[in-house]
Amino acid sequence: MSEEIVIQTRALSKVYRDFWGRQKVRALKALDLEVHRGEVFGLLGPNGSGKTTTIKLILGLLFPTEGEALVFGKSATDVGKNERLGYLPEESYLYRFLNAEETLDFYARLFDMSPDVRKERVDALIKQVGLDKARKRPLQEYSKGMSRRIGLAQALINDPDLILLDEPTSGLDPIGTREMKDMILRLKDEGKTVVMCSHLLADVQDVCDRIAILHQGELKELDRVDKLLTVADVTQIRARGLSKECQNEIRDVISRHSGELMEMDNPTTTLEELFLSIVRDSEARPGRRAKVGASETVADEG
Amino acid sequence: MVLERDILPYFQWLLGSEDSVGALLQFVLVMLGFGLLALIVGYLVAAARHGLLRGGDVVFQTVTSAFRDLFQISPRRVWALSVLAVKEAWRRRVVVVLLVFFVILLFAGWFLKTDAQNPGRLYISFVLTATTYLVLGIALLLSAFSLPGDFKAKTIYTVVTKPVRAGEIILGRIIGFTIIGTAMLVVMAVCSYIFVDRSLDHTHRVEETGLKRTAASDDEYGYLGRTSLDAYHRHDVELNADQQGEALSNHSHTHSIEYDGSTHRVSGAEGVMQARVPQWGKLRYLDRQGVEQARGINVGNEWSYRGFIAGNTQSAAIWTFGNVDESNDPDGEGLPIGLTVRVFRTHKGIIGKRIPGGIQIRNPETGVQSQLELFDALDDKVYEYTIPRKLTSTGDAEIDLFEDLVSSKGQVEISVHCLAGGQYFGFAQADCYLRLPDASPVLNFAKVYLSIWVQMVIVTSIGVAISALVSGPVAMLFTVSFILLGFFKDTFVDIAHGPEYGGGPVESLYRLVTQMNMMSKIESGVVAAIIQAIDSVLEAFMWSVAQVLPDFSAFSTVAFAASGFDVPGDKVLQDLTTCLAYVVGLAVLGYFLLRTREVAR
Numbered sequence: 001m002s003e004e005i006v007i008q009t010r011a012l013s014k015v016y017r018d019f020w021g022r023q024k025v026r027a028l029k030a031l032d033l034e035v036h037r038g039e040v041f042g043l044l045g046p047n048g049s050g051k052t053t054t055i056k057l058i059l060g061l062l063f064p065t066e067g068e069a070l071v072f073g074k075s076a077t078d079v080g081k082n083e084r085l086g087y088l089p090e091e092s093y094l095y096r097f098l099n100a101e102e103t104l105d106f107y108a109r110l111f112d113m114s115p116d117v118r119k120e121r122v123d124a125l126i127k128q129v130g131l132d133k134a135r136k137r138p139l140q141e142y143s144k145g146m147s148r149r150i151g152l153a154q155a156l157i158n159d160p161d162l163i164l165l166d167e168p169t170s171g172l173d174p175i176g177t178r179e180m181k182d183m184i185l186r187l188k189d190e191g192k193t194v195v196m197c198s199h200l201l202a203d204v205q206d207v208c209d210r211i212a213i214l215h216q217g218e219l220k221e222l223d224r225v226d227k228l229l230t231v232a233d234v235t236q237i238r239a240r241g242l243s244k245e246c247q248n249e250i251r252d253v254i255s256r257h258s259g260e261l262m263e264m265d266n267p268t269t270t271l272e273e274l275f276l277s278i279v280r281d282s283e284a285r286p287g288r289r290a291k292v293g294a295s296e297t298v299a300d301e302g
Numbered sequence: 303m304v305l306e307r308d309i310l311p312y313f314q315w316l317l318g319s320e321d322s323v324g325a326l327l328q329f330v331l332v333m334l335g336f337g338l339l340a341l342i343v344g345y346l347v348a349a350a351r352h353g354l355l356r357g358g359d360v361v362f363q364t365v366t367s368a369f370r371d372l373f374q375i376s377p378r379r380v381w382a383l384s385v386l387a388v389k390e391a392w393r394r395r396v397v398v399v400l401l402v403f404f405v406i407l408l409f410a411g412w413f414l415k416t417d418a419q420n421p422g423r424l425y426i427s428f429v430l431t432a433t434t435y436l437v438l439g440i441a442l443l444l445s446a447f448s449l450p451g452d453f454k455a456k457t458i459y460t461v462v463t464k465p466v467r468a469g470e471i472i473l474g475r476i477i478g479f480t481i482i483g484t485a486m487l488v489v490m491a492v493c494s495y496i497f498v499d500r501s502l503d504h505t506h507r508v509e510e511t512g513l514k515r516t517a518a519s520d521d522e523y524g525y526l527g528r529t530s531l532d533a534y535h536r537h538d539v540e541l542n543a544d545q546q547g548e549a550l551s552n553h554s555h556t557h558s559i560e561y562d563g564s565t566h567r568v569s570g571a572e573g574v575m576q577a578r579v580p581q582w583g584k585l586r587y588l589d590r591q592g593v594e595q596a597r598g599i600n601v602g603n604e605w606s607y608r609g610f611i612a613g614n615t616q617s618a619a620i621w622t623f624g625n626v627d628e629s630n631d632p633d634g635e636g637l638p639i640g641l642t643v644r645v646f647r648t649h650k651g652i653i654g655k656r657i658p659g660g661i662q663i664r665n666p667e668t669g670v671q672s673q674l675e676l677f678d679a680l681d682d683k684v685y686e687y688t689i690p691r692k693l694t695s696t697g698d699a700e701i702d703l704f705e706d707l708v709s710s711k712g713q714v715e716i717s718v719h720c721l722a723g724g725q726y727f728g729f730a731q732a733d734c735y736l737r738l739p740d741a742s743p744v745l746n747f748a749k750v751y752l753s754i755w756v757q758m759v760i761v762t763s764i765g766v767a768i769s770a771l772v773s774g775p776v777a778m779l780f781t782v783s784f785i786l787l788g789f790f791k792d793t794f795v796d797i798a799h800g801p802e803y804g805g806g807p808v809e810s811l812y813r814l815v816t817q818m819n820m821m822s823k824i825e826s827g828v829v830a831a832i833i834q835a836i837d838s839v840l841e842a843f844m845w846s847v848a849q850v851l852p853d854f855s856a857f858s859t860v861a862f863a864a865s866g867f868d869v870p871g872d873k874v875l876q877d878l879t880t881c882l883a884y885v886v887g888l889a890v891l892g893y894f895l896l897r898t899r900e901v902a903r
């Protein structure tokens with residue numbers, strides 16, 4: 001099991017300091033995470049909750065104030081881990097004077113790929129992200145969504161085993177969003193690990209296996225999406241062919257098992273509701289791991 | 303031409319001799335010293351951040367992984383980053399520099415006068431100096447702002463999250479900017495060569511009416527005369543019996559003259575750009591009483607580069623040349639020498655009048671000496687003379703230059719005397735030389751550009767290395783101060799090592815504050831001991847800093863080309879090696895700065 005762990009963080013903390021070493025922001029507080037191979041892991045949280053900080057710590061772009069992050073069992077600051085890793089930053093941090101082809105070729109060279117492989121890979125990726133028509137245009141002319149696409153292509157250039165996506169769907173049109181989600185699922189089918197952070201909850205709900213919810217740098221919730229969204233103590237029944245009497249006496253009918261029971265399960269809440277309630281709870285009682293189950297959510301609502 | 307330091311043969315310079323430390327060893331020592339210092343500082347910082355034990359571990363990890371990274375440098379990645387740097391420079395429109403360069407050439411064409419004594423010198427030194435500053439400036443801007451730009455635009459995020467080693471980023475930048483700088487230098491070199499060549503080209507007419515027939519005997523005769531006044535000067539003309547000949551080098555160049563039966567055709571200027579190849583010797587002086595001295599008389603100059611000899615006394619300047627044989631005389635006419643004389647007058651006499659001097663050749667082994675050959679010296683002029691094969695000794699015997707005056711070890715002495723009482727001649731070691739066959743001026747021009755290239759690469763490396771840590775403007779400031787300090791390298795070393803009057807920095811400050819005389823002794827005691835202890839640490843530090851400061855004035859070879867000398871191959875090799883050392887040292891520095899930097903701060 002241990003070799004299945006792709007990312008591990010232990011008490012990972014980050015304090016941003018100013019030039020004089022004075023503390024500015026505690027962006028991340030003692031985060032413990034494990035991401036397993038082959039899963040799609042979502043980092044959720046409101047703006048400024050430390051999602052990007054977590055990703056940067058995992059990439060070694062930031063040094064942890066305390067704790068450590070391991071990627072493929074190596075320290076996050078080890079350059080070697082980058083061989084099998086792809087990263088899509090939250091904005092387009094690419095050289096604006098290069099065109100799409102040159103950009104991808106440049107990053108491919110950084111992976112020491114031979115010319116043939118490079119050419120093939122660059123060509124395939126440009127087609128895959130739908131930039132075939134704009135391949136010769138410099139990136140400074142690109143729209144936001146186009147930049148996003150070339151950013152994604154750049155992250156996939158080495159066919160990575162682990163892909164870190166910082167808000168992958170921001171700036172994409174509905175079709176682009178759909179494609180992005182399909183792609184994430186396809187990557188998952190290929191056995192790759194995807195870590196994404198986003199506040200577009202619908203996207204997260206659609207693709208993520210597990211999610212972690214951060215608020216003000218603290219981990220509030222961490223579990224499987226289906227589990228989190230299941231309301232445990234409420235039962236939902238759908239039945240057919242019941243008479244009016246039966247419908248009136250539905251509780252009796254059920255207790256006596258006399259109807260044709262077609263479906264009987266727990267209702268699910270939406271991720272949006274869960275998210276809002278966790279944030280609300282965290283603000284009311286800061287510093288504690290959220291205790292809100294989905295049941296309470298519904299109970300509160302009802 | 304001034305040559306303050308001897309140019310040692312390359313391998314002697316590199317490996318050292320009995321009495322001097324070789325450059326290689328010096329490099330290793332400096333690297334070790336600074337490496338040790340960096341380790342200590344690194345450990346202190348790490349220990350402060352992570353605690354004593356963990357700090358040690360962090361430092362150890364950093365150093366070991368540095369060695370691992372060294373062996374994982376991939377040429378393909380470095381090349382990709384170099385190409386990126388070239389594209390970046392191109393996008394930042396560095397070619398505009400070429401436009402500036404052409405404007406400078408235009409202005410030079412308009413404002414530089416060709417009526418100077420030696421217009422070639424003026425033109426060459428102006429154009430080359432302008433090129434140097436221009437290229438160093440652009441190297442500074444490109445290198446200091448490149449990496450900080452990447453940090454600012456955060457493009458560095460997508461680069462360092464690839465399997466790129468910090469060293470590759472540094473090397474890629476250095477190589478990329480070197481490539482673009484080289485391309486610009488090539489363009490500038492070609493243009494400035496053509497410019498100098500064209501600007502100084504001119505021709506004359508022979509003044510037919512002034513031609514006089516002279517005759518040594520009835521069969522041997524020729525013509526003397528002069529040319530017309532063009533380009534602010536005229537030449538004396540010497541023609542043979544067929545009226546072919548040349549306009550003499552009164553103005554550091556010649557013209558050849560052809561005669562087609564009716565008119566003389568004067569060619570364009572020849573030898574405006576020269577590459578004289580000097581063979582230097584060792585200089586010593588005799589004082590008024592004829593006693594040997596290491597230094598000449600000081601006539602009151604701050605600059606002790608030249609030593610003077612007094613006129614009409616036993617005083618003399620004596621050069622000893624080694625490795626002299628018949629190969630020094632390829633055309634069998636004798637031994638060509640060049641001599642630059644600085645004249646110091648204690649009484650005016652007639653201004654512009656030449657001061658008589660004499661040259662003697664001596665065999666250091668047998669003591670055989672030629673008779674005094676007289677010459678007239680003008681201040682700061684190169685006096686060129688060929689010592690004939692057949693000479694008369696002081697004992698009135700017929701002697702042969704190579705057989706009687708060159709010792710069995712190939713040594714010959716040339717001594718120079720001043721013959722006018724009360725006047726002085728000043729010489730430095732480089733002022734007298736045996737003239738070997740000239741080298742190609744084009745090649746020499748290329749060598750000067752190579753020395754500009756060396757300076758450019760060093761500036762680029764400094765800029766790139768420093769900018770790995772700080773922002774663009776700070777990196778630029780730092781690089782500039784590094785260069786400026788380099789100019790004062792000698793002062794630095796003097797303070798650290800030399801005869802210091804008034805002690806080191808702290809002691810001097812103490813004297814300043816207490817208004818104490820420079821010479822009087824500080825009372826010994828605890829305070830004095832502390833002051834001197836701090837000073838010795840400071841001095842050691844200054845000495846080490848001085849060792850790594852690049853001396854750009856010493857790299858420059860503009861003076862060689864301007865005064866018409868070939869840049870010695872040994873110097874070119876030494877400078878290239880030094881350049882390599884800087885690139886290596888600075889790349890290592892840049893690597894650690896970049897590696898220990900938090901990229902996403």
Ligand SMILES: Nc1ncnc2c1ncn2[C@@H]1O[C@H](COP(=O)(O)OP(=O)(O)OP(=O)(O)O)[C@@H](O)[C@H]1O
Binds near residue numbers: 046048
């Ligand atoms: N370079 C920095 N210097 C100082 N503080 C920073 C820095 N980067 C981030 N922070 C702070 O750290 C906290 C977490 O920021 P982070 O970028 O990780 O949030 P996020 O969850 O990615 O937000 P968003 O959804 O808006 O992208 C914020 O309070 C932010 O102000």
Ligand SMILES: [Mg+2]
Binds near residue numbers: 051052053090
């Ligand atoms: Mg973010």
